[in-house]
Amino acid sequence: MSLAPYTCALDPETGTTIKIYLIKDxxxxxxIRNNIINGVWKCAVIKPSLILDLFQIVVAANRAVLSEKTKSLVTKTVYSEILYNLSLSKNISQSLTKFGIEKDNSILVCFLVNDIGETEEIIKEIEGELCPLSDLSNFTNVKDIKSVYKxxxxxxxxxxxDVIVSKIVTKSFVSH
Structure with a gap:
C-alpha cells in the first residue's frame, strides 16, 4: 500500500507534471478552500466522488496547462481551469462549485509541478489521512458521475x- 502521489507527465511542450494525492477525513x-481562493496555495482540490479514474483529471489538467501556455485560459488560474475542464458546464461558477470542495471531508489534491514545488508543505497543512490512490473507487459515486456527465x-x-473523457475533450466545441 503506497501513499505516494500519482505522478504523470503532461504535454511535453509544457514541461509540467501532475501530482495527485487522496486524503480522507x-x-x-x-x-483549504480559503487558501486556494485567496491564491495562497497553488493547487486544485477536487471531489473524489465525481472522479471515476485519475485519467479524467490528467486529461483536464493537460487541457489546462495547454490553455495556460497559449494564454487562452477561460478561468483566472490554471488550477481553476482544471475544475472547469472536468465539468460539462461552460458556466465557470457552476463548474467550480460542482467539482471543487465545499464541505466534503474527502478530497483529491492536484498539483502542477514545473520545478521543485511546495507540494509537501501544503500536504502537511491538510488535517486528514493520506490514502493510497488505489482506494479512489471507495470514494467514487457512479450515480453522481452519470448525473453530472448526463x-x-x-x-x-x-x-x-471513455465516454467521460470524450465529453471533457470535446467540451469546447460540442454542447452536451
Whole structure:
C-alpha cells in the first residue's frame, strides 16, 4: 500500500507534471478552500466522488496547462481551469462549485509541478489521512458521475471512462 502521489507527465511542450494525492477525513476544509481562493496555495482540490479514474483529471489538467501556455485560459488560474475542464458546464461558477470542495471531508489534491514545488508543505497543512490512490473507487459515486456527465441513459458502465473523457475533450466545441 503506497501513499505516494500519482505522478504523470503532461504535454511535453509544457514541461509540467501532475501530482495527485487522496486524503480522507479532512478536518480543515474551510481553511483549504480559503487558501486556494485567496491564491495562497497553488493547487486544485477536487471531489473524489465525481472522479471515476485519475485519467479524467490528467486529461483536464493537460487541457489546462495547454490553455495556460497559449494564454487562452477561460478561468483566472490554471488550477481553476482544471475544475472547469472536468465539468460539462461552460458556466465557470457552476463548474467550480460542482467539482471543487465545499464541505466534503474527502478530497483529491492536484498539483502542477514545473520545478521543485511546495507540494509537501501544503500536504502537511491538510488535517486528514493520506490514502493510497488505489482506494479512489471507495470514494467514487457512479450515480453522481452519470448525473453530472448526463449519462443516466447509458446502458452499460463498461466504457464509462471513455465516454467521460470524450465529453471533457470535446467540451469546447460540442454542447452536451
Amino acid at each position: 479532512v478536518k480543515n476544509v474551510e481553511t 449519462l443516466n441513459n447509458l446502458k452499460s458502465d463498461d466504457n464509462l471512462l
